[in-house]
Amino acid sequence: MRRYLAPLFLIGLGTSALAQIGLPQTGPVVGGGVVETIGGTVDRTLARTRDLDLTAPVRSVAQLARDRVQRIQRLVRANPERIELDDQGEPARRGIVLLLDTDAASLDAARKLGFTARTVDGLDELGIGAVELTAPSGMPLSRALQQLRGALPGKTLSADVLHFEGASAARASSGGAKVIGRPIGTAVGIIDGGVGPAVSVIEQTGFATGAPSPSDHGTAVAGLLRDAGVRSLYAADVYGRDPAGGGALAIARALNWLAGKKVRVVSMSLVGPRNPLLERALATLSGRGTVILAAVGNDGPSAPPAYPASYPAVLAITGVDGRNRALIEAGRALHLDYAAPGADIRALNAKGAARSVRGTSFAVPMAAARAAAAIDAGRPVRATLDAEARDLGRKGPDNQFGRGLLCGNCGR
Template identity: 35%
Template sequence: MIPNVRTVFYTCLLAGPLLLGGSPASAQAGLGPLDRTLDRTLGRPLPPIERRIRDDVEAVSEDAAEVAEELQDGIANAAPDAVLDDAVGTLSGAVQGVVGTAMGAFAADVDPFGNVIEANVLVVLVNDQQLAAVQAAGLNIVRSRPLHGLGLTLVTVQGSKSHNLADEALQLRRSVPGAAVDYNHLYRFQGHADETPKSSSATADALSNHRAAADDNEAKPADGALRIGMIDSAVEPGHRSLRDVHIVAEDFVTHDAARPTGHGTAVASIIAGNSAVQTQIFSASVFFQVPQHAPGASTESLIAALDWLASQEVHAINMSLAGPANDLLEVALRALSARDSFAVIAAVGNNGPSGEPMYPGAYPSVIGVTAVDREQKVFRYANRGEHVDFAALGVNVKVAGSDGGWRIESGTSMASPRIAVLAAEAFRDRGATGPQLVQLLADSATDLGQQGVDPVYGHGLVTRLPAVVSRAKTKPKD
């Protein structure tokens, strides 16, 4: 019921000024005040969708401009009623697409391999030519998001309940050759945290406060600050471990659900604690509470977050999360890797020594990191395999808690941000490229386990960059 109420209000707000000869831009200006009015009227805060609507309404405005022209023509021809009905219908549909999908609850299902996905939903990554083919295919397109950093478009498609989703994915791949088509998989934290997410309404307030706190943070970045992106849960920026770090936060969750903050706050504190220079953290919030499941992050949220971080000129991106292979995620990461201007570092996962490879850490374009304790023993739940590149401290680590205190955490999630800091320093201070970065890290690695590169520790334990660069060749990830 509430999404419909909000949709009506937004429609009226956009259509009203147009009837009076105003511009779409003037209509958009009232979105923020209206959100606050609705919150007071309905008696409780609603999910934090204002920023997403502000972004998506740019596309709606193109329709609004056409509607305004139709309205003026219709009024001039003394036939406003029919034109008005059509105009409001056009705007209502557009705004419903923006608002309704942003507020929808996540319905979980599993793919043929047992991985958790969004029920009856496919995600597609396309170029402009492929986008035209998708639009012409008569599909039920739920969302379409331009990815300016990647130069692609992310399309979310609602499947037909009368058809098998796997068959629909296959048909879509055949209809649009070259397009990346896959399920909207869920990805999990790779740390052992005991955290109960807040309620949706409380989280809406919290995320709004997080952005305000980040904007008001006294630790403004200096020229040349280390710029590190992190794709994780939301971060509590008020923790004392982050007082000297400037945080820029954005939310990429597309569902009405509580947003946890503990894991992201812990990871941010590790980044802050391992950087010896002024650091700016770009925090992309992607995790939400999934009914009857642990918190998860969807494929479409990860893609959108990667695209945003690519445009922020970061030196490194940390992803302390893992899940199944996904065609869209692989394509996006490969495209970013080709730029050679920053590195993506990810946890290899906590699925056990015999567990299947987990992604994105297992992709060749990503540096996969395992965790060790202070005795240099590997974390007992860490994944193993040829995709393990390096090891870092990640067992019994003291990290910031979202309640303002501290806690002890273990997992590959706690190891990868340490390598992310070193990678950022290599790109910023040494002008490293991707292959050079791997060499720099390998030069400083302490060999553990079997001699040479092995599936448990990779090149070995890394705690710093080398003072002298070696010319030796490292073994590339297959």
């Protein structure tokens, strides 16, 4: 590992971040969750439209950890009216606490503490009841959570934590990705940024301010699904033009919308901390037979476990390069299911131009296409993917490639 940060930089780093780079854990947690950082996309408000070169040399594991923390800090500083850190040091919507399974007594107790309550809509398909509690003016989110947990013991409370897209499109490249295999009719849902007009979708809707709004990342994911044969796409934009986009509630609402559309496969190329609302939504959808896949993130192998990839209901996907080597920046999950191409591939950006892309985000649509193809053929998804997967690394499942490589020729 390269030399550590200078002492001045260490001021303000939290326990989770310090643990990632092998330093003693002291002081409050800052940015403890997993946020994909390759190319600076965490700081969406500071570099939203920049043409980023993701084919540049990949940063070291220590640099990935430092970058993640710095970008979270910049995001919060740039948007203090919309974003603050929760009691775990995770970026979240300012002043908002989510309460599940509410009752009249709980609401009365919250109101006596000065909180206002608003019933959450858009979760009916999943059968989830939730309330947004807004903290009194001037009360930090960490304090709000502490007070509510004391007043409502046994209740499920959380901040509306933010999740982040992975890497964006990079420099121009010749040609586009080639279509692999026969057309796939099973519909796939995308929860990401907005999809540009270069990739046709059946329907697109937004779950954030200014959404749907075309993004390079969402368009690349949708284009890779199309190139892998999927013909029916539903796109949920959970970012729009909102610096506080990508919250757990927005994602849960997007899952609820896809449940109403009877989508059988969901592709999620985003990363954030664990959240009880999102965990319940995913478990409910998975229990109904929907296959959900998510990226392990790009914060490196020493990062905390990535969510939603780490939820039991989700297939965790990592990426490999053109020589089938694990991406050095690939994060980790509590389990790893499959690998797919995540580098040395091309995809469309929001304007329809072909770009080279890199990151575990772009492996997810490849694997999702294969899951959809299994459903198309009337075959069990897990068994079919296991049979298709090409074993890489040491024999059998491992923590670098999972149960093997899917869609090895996709995007190349």
